[in-house]
Amino acid sequence: MNDSQTTVADLRDLVRRFVDARDWRQFHSPKNLSMAMAIEVAELMEHFQWIEPEESRRANEDPQKLGAVAEELADVLCYALAIANELDIDVSQAMRAKMKKNEIKYPADEYRGRYGPEDSS
Amino acid sequence: MNDSQTTVADLRDLVRRFVDARDWRQFHSPKNLSMAMAIEVAELMEHFQWIEPEESRRANEDPQKLGAVAEELADVLCYALAIANELDIDVSQAMRAKMKKNEIKYPADEYRGRYGPEDSS
Amino acid sequence: MNDSQTTVADLRDLVRRFVDARDWRQFHSPKNLSMAMAIEVAELMEHFQWIEPEESRRANEDPQKLGAVAEELADVLCYALAIANELDIDVSQAMRAKMKKNEIKYPADEYRGRYGPEDSS
């Protein structure tokens, strides 16, 4: 069951069942979940903090490193979907809507090879 | 096209096309993306920083607030999937594997109503 | 040597000597240091993520908990001063200047008991 065979709803259910089985919704206020997500992102950053950006691209050459990174990424996503569950946000619709806004904010022609307005290279 | 009709791969493609159209993979080292994700999580936290956890649960009663939160959540997810794209991580498999580990780390019977070992209530 | 007897420069020297003795300035780009600081803040947040704000006020009733929190706070400050050292920022002047701006942005009379413009209570 890989990303092509899995709907977002499937993953949301996975998270919901885990949370419900432990009666953890009482802790899962959006405030707490956003903190938890920030903590997991920090654990992901930890793998990259002292190395060069280029070196971080090679994280997938080391299976052990890649496994650890994948696990932290999974943690981030679990909390992101837990927030979606608590607030009843449809993630696919939110992402598509945001991407439409981004298309307008960052026209492809103008931003090709430039990360932002301050990047004049 | 909601979460029940959208695969994770669909969302990854959405992100990939946006990034490729701008030739932004050059900026998308996992190091940079993890920073970007942390920044978006902080923007999400901003909505909740001064309010009580209970009040944060009511974010979905105010459509404008909910829209803003959904947008920040979408940003977090975009960067999370961008990392998955860069490192070729199957997110569904990573989440299922992590949940299996969590099932063992937090047995449902032992942790029902307790958020962690330090919670003796 | 407590906070009344210690200048900011003393603490900056403490950090500088530690860093120089290990030849760590090579890793201490502001980019890397800002990530490191975010990671330490996350470790501080970890102590508070699942508890109520009120309960977090009582962290100083448990000496062990307080010691752990103090240690994370020290880590955050070490990296903050390392950034100041790298970029040659006078922290006392920066803080006084920012407080002057805040005095104007948040006039005491208008914001007494209100955390921000959105807080109408």
Place this chain on the structure above:
Amino acid sequence: MNDSQTTVADLRDLVRRFVDARDWRQFHSPKNLSMAMAIEVAELMEHFQWIEPEESRRANEDPQKLGAVAEELADVLCYALAIANELDIDVSQAMRAKMKKNEIKYPADEYRGRYGPEDSS
């Protein structure tokens, strides 16, 4: 009044007076303050997210950029000292104690030019 002429207690007083004048201690639980600090660190990271570590070292060549970075750093420090105020943590003692622990964890001879155990270069 620069860093050589300013004690940590002076800066703590600066923060305390600002907070008290607005009756903001009610919002300043350590939980909330740790979130606020994470948000400010993210705003600092924003200046560095897409650039190379080396380029971030040159932030002090551009007075406007440096001013913006100094302001974010000041915000981080304000919240760090607000936490110290709330929990009555002596920051100078905490930093000296942590540095002693770090001296043992990272002996200078062993870690010269290496950021951690995983850095074998």
